[in-house]
Amino acid sequence: MAWYAMLLAAPLLLAAAWVVDTGIRLARNYASVRTIGVPIRMIPISPLNPFWVLLDRKVLSVLRRLPFGDNSFTRYNWRGWEISDRYRSHYEMGDIWVLVTPLKNWVYVNDPEALMSVFRRGTDFPRPVFVSEVLNIFGPNIATAEGHQWKTQRRVATRCFNEQNNEIVWVESITLAGDMLRYWTSKTSLASAAADLRTLSLHVLSRAGFGKSFKFVGHDERDASANPASNYKVSLQIILENCILILAFGTKFIANPWLPRNFRIVHEAWVAFHAYMTNLYEEEKRNFAEGKTSDHNLMTLLIRASQDEAKTSGGLTESEIYGNMFAFNFAGHDTTANTFTFTMYFIAAHPDVQDWLSEEIRAVAGDRQPNEWDYRADFPRLKRCLAVLFETMRLYTPVPVIKWTGDHAQPLTVGDRTIVIPPQCMISPSYGSVQTDPRYWGTDSLVWRPSRWIKAGRAGDEEMDLHTRGAFIGWSEGTRDCPGRKFSQVEFVATLAVLFRDWRVSPVLNEGESIASARKRVMNLIKNDSGTVLLLQMLHPERAPLTWSRR
Known part of the structure; x- marks a missing residue:
C-alpha cells in the first residue's frame, strides 16, 4: 500500500518541484531586470522549451476559455503571438519592454534607430547560436558559427x-x-x-x-x-x-x-x-x-x-x-x-x-x-x-x-533614454510591431x-x-x-x-x-x-x- 501511495504521489512531487524551480528562476531573472526602468511582464514557461512548443496552442486554447484566461501567460506564451499582437503591447508599454521567463529574459525593441544599432553592433549583440545549433545536422554552418x-x-x-x-x-x-x-x-x-x-x-x-x-x-x-x-x-x-x-x-x-x-x-x-x-x-x-x-x-x-x-x-x-x-x-x-x-x-x-x-x-x-x-x-x-x-x-x-547580450551588459539608446541591458538577455526585434x-x-x-x-x-x-x-x-x-x-x-x-x-x-x-x-x-x-x-x-x-x- 505504501508503494502504491508513493506511486500516486510521484507526479505531484514532480509538479511541485517544477513549480518551485520555476518560481526560483523567475525571481532570479526578474531581479536582474527590475532596475533598468522598463515595463516587465512574466510567463511561466520558456518559449525555447521544446516540449511546450508542441503543446502551446492546444493548452492555451483551453485556458483562454476560463474566467482568468486573459493574462500574460495566454497572451505571450505561444509561438507567433507577435503577429497577433502587432504593435498593441508596445503602445501600452513603450518602445522597449521585458518578458521574464524561467530560462532567459526577452527584451522587445520597437525603435528603428535602436534596432539598427543592435544589428550594427554585432560584437555587442551577437546571435544566440545555441538556439540555432540544431541546424548542425550535416555540419557547422554560417547560422551556427561564431x-x-x-x-x-x-x-x-x-x-x-x-x-x-x-x-x-x-x-x-x-x-x-x-x-x-x-x-x-x-x-x-x-x-x-x-x-x-x-x-x-x-x-x-x-x-x-x-x-x-x-x-x-x-x-x-x-x-x-x-x-x-x-x-x-x-x-x-x-x-x-x-x-x-x-x-x-x-x-x-x-x-x-x-x-x-x-x-x-x-x-x-x-x-x-x-x-x-x-x-x-x-x-x-x-x-x-x-x-x-x-x-x-x-x-x-x-x-x-x-x-x-x-x-x-x-x-x-x-x-x-x-x-x-x-x-x-x-x-x-x-x-x-x-x-x-x-x-x-x-x-x-x-x-x-x-x-x-x-x-x-x-x-x-x-x-x-x-x-x-x-x-x-x-x-x-x-x-x-x-x-x-x-x-x-x-x-x-x-x-x-534574435540577438542577445552574451556575457556582458550592453547599453542601448531607445528614443531619448540609454538603457543598460543585463547579460544573458535575448534581444527580440519586434518585427510584428515595428513593421x-x-x-x-x-x-x-x-x-x-x-x-x-x-x-x-x-x-x-x-x-x-x-x-x-x-x-523594415x-x-x-x-x-x-x-x-x-x-x-x-x-x-x-x-x-x-x-x-x-x-x-x-x-x-x-x-x-x-x-x-x-x-x-x-x-x-x-x-x-x-x-x-x-x-x-x-x-x-x-x-x-x-x-x-x-x-x-
Whole structure:
C-alpha cells in the first residue's frame, strides 16, 4: 500500500518541484531586470522549451476559455503571438519592454534607430547560436558559427551568392513558373497552391544549389511513395518536409528500428542526401584540381571559394561545406515557399493589385515570351513585383532574427533614454510591431498595400520607397544579414512576372457567395489561420481554393 501511495504521489512531487524551480528562476531573472526602468511582464514557461512548443496552442486554447484566461501567460506564451499582437503591447508599454521567463529574459525593441544599432553592433549583440545549433545536422554552418569561424564562412558564402548564380535562379524560376502556371490553368480549381509553391521553391534550389534541374510536377501528380534514395531531390524534399523530426530527435535516434516507419524514412533520406553531397564534393575537387570550369551553382561555388580561401586562411572543412549547403536549402526553402503562399492569397483577394502588376510586367517585357526575358535588363525594372514581396514580408516575416547580450551588459539608446541591458538577455526585434507601427507606415499600416513601396513614376521606370531605415528588417541587417536576400528576390520576381502578365487568380466562390464576400473570406483566413509551425505560415490554405482565368 505504501508503494502504491508513493506511486500516486510521484507526479505531484514532480509538479511541485517544477513549480518551485520555476518560481526560483523567475525571481532570479526578474531581479536582474527590475532596475533598468522598463515595463516587465512574466510567463511561466520558456518559449525555447521544446516540449511546450508542441503543446502551446492546444493548452492555451483551453485556458483562454476560463474566467482568468486573459493574462500574460495566454497572451505571450505561444509561438507567433507577435503577429497577433502587432504593435498593441508596445503602445501600452513603450518602445522597449521585458518578458521574464524561467530560462532567459526577452527584451522587445520597437525603435528603428535602436534596432539598427543592435544589428550594427554585432560584437555587442551577437546571435544566440545555441538556439540555432540544431541546424548542425550535416555540419557547422554560417547560422551556427561564431568568431573567426563565422567570418571565414561569411566570406565564402558571400562569394557564392553572386550575379552568375542569380541568373541561374532567374532562368529556372521562369521555366518552373511557366510549367506550374500551365498545370494550374488546366484545372477548374486549385486546392493545393501551397504544395505546388513548395515544389517550385525546391526545384529552384535544386538547380541553383546543386546544378540539377527537375521538371515541375503538380501536387496531384506527385509520387508519394518515392524512395528517399531514388534521387537527390526526393531525399532533400523528405528532409525539408520533416525537419522538425530531425531537429527535435537528432539523426541517430530516428534510425532506431522500433520507431514508426516514417522516422526511418527520414533517416534514409538524410543518409542518401549526405552521400549525394559527398559524391558531388569529391567530383568538384577533382575538377578544381584539373582546372576544369563548372556551373555557377551554390555547391560548386562553395567548394571553389573554399579552395581559394584555403590558400590564405584554411577555407572550410568538408563537414562545414555540407552544413552550409543544408543551411542554404533550409533557409531558402520554407521561407520562400511560405512567403509565396501568403502572397498568392493576398493577390487573389486584390484584383486591383493584379492589374497593377500586369501593367508593369507588360511595360517591361512587351510581347517577348518569358524565355526571352533578360535577368540583368528586366529584373531591376520589375519594382512592383518586388514591392509585393516587401509588403508581404512586412506583415508576415517568416523567420525573425534574435540577438542577445552574451556575457556582458550592453547599453542601448531607445528614443531619448540609454538603457543598460543585463547579460544573458535575448534581444527580440519586434518585427510584428515595428513593421506595422502607424508612426512609420501610416494609418493603414495593417493593410496589405504594395504600392506603399513605390515612388511616383511610369510602370517599368519607378523607384522603390524604402521608408524609415530599421522599420523594415525582413532579411535582418548588419554583418549577419541574410546572404541569400537577392536570391530570394530574384526567384520571387521572376515567378510573379510569369504568373500575372496574362492571367488572373480569384477565390472559388462558395454556394450563394459574392466575389466580394469570397475575397473578404480569404483575407480573414490569412489573418486568423496563420501561425508558426517551424516557421510562420498559413496553416490551412486549402480552405480557400483558387481559380485562374486569362486576362
